[in-house]
């Protein structure tokens with residue numbers, strides 16, 4: 001790894017070391033979530049994610065992340081009803097979504113929808129806790145409606161208005177499919193939203209904090225995080241896992257494909273993590289959910305293939321601390337519910353918005369604009385050659 005030191009750093013301070021990808025460099029103090037990458041432990045405000053996935057709801061988990069404690073019954077009921085009230089989109093936002101190209105990626109449509117919301121609900125004062133809370137509610141409530149509306153409209157169908165009698169997870173599924181999900185599908189979607197809701201200082205959360213530190217409006221904060229999440233090394237990996245599984249095709253081809261990939265230094269999508277050096281606990285929860293779902297339906301061949309890939313890839317990459325991450329099984333779960341592949345990352349976003357906004361509120365409490373240093377490796381004092389004299 002390249003390492004540079006900053007020569008003119010103040011004499012009293014330790015010389016900083018350049019760490020590509022900011023690996024191991026703390027960029028904030030945060031009390032929201034905790035990872036122990038060796039023990040496969042992920043906690044939201046001290047509570048294990050596995051427990052929340054089993055016992056909690058996305059609405060309750062969002063409150064926990066945002067407020068720091070589990071809500072009382074009254075607090076949860078109020079929060080839940082506020083979310084239901086704010087799910088609807090203004091007809092002008094629906095019209096705007098109608099004008100987007102059908103072939104565009106839903107993550108881009110989500111950014112367009114969130115930017116439009118920012119124009120309809122402008123806020124200037126970041127010191128007003130009530131206005132900030134209102135923005136948080138609107139963001140968590142409206143993201144699923146934007147994703148579902150784009151999906152319906154791009155197929156030439158009408159957008160389906162949200163249903164006030166359904167919870168967050170069931171309503172999202174209903175807006176996508178016009179069908180009310182069964183209790184077990186609702187539980188699986190809800191648990192997926194819970195396990196994706198927060199994950200310490202990952203790339204998109206860092207984006208939200210950087211943008212938040214400029215006191216930009218909360219819709220812009222979430223938009224910068226959505227853009228960061230879209231990349232294939234971050235949230236976009238869940239789509240690529242299924243592309244990879246389809247490319248491999250059958251369990252018999254898995255070993256040869258993996259050995260060739262490792263030989264050519266090709267990344268195995270859905271494997272590896274900056275922090276986890278064991279299997280990501282969220283991958284374990286998602287695999288359990290998949291097993292639970294397939295007990296009701298038949299087990300798809302692609303799931304068996306994924307299990308075989310995990311077995312062989314763990315043998316090859318495990319000694320380097322590379323194991324399945326959250327994206328390895330999530331796509332299989334969504335696909336088995338009939339959800340199209342390009343909606344996997346937007347679903348990640350409608351969950352992670354809880355974490356992004358929790359970090360935004362935490363950032364504002366003790367804000368200082370992010371302004372890191374660089375190591376200059378360019379040239380100085382260059383002459384300017386007029387255009388006519390250049391070859």
Ligand code: ACO
Pocket residue numbers: 021232233234235237265266267268269270271272273274275317320322325326327
């Ligand atoms: N397949 C094969 N080798 C891998 C993989 C992988 N998935 N991940 C890491 N490695 C290897 C690298 O080739 C590298 O090997 P080397 O030291 O011999 O050069 C070493 O492990 C370190 O890899 P980095 O990419 O430097 O690790 P980093 O911590 O920077 O990246 C990341 C983490 C981006 C997640 C990486 O593991 C990766 O690209 N995985 C595939 C994409 C993916 O699944 N992303 C989703 C992550 S979870 C999330 O964002 C929600």
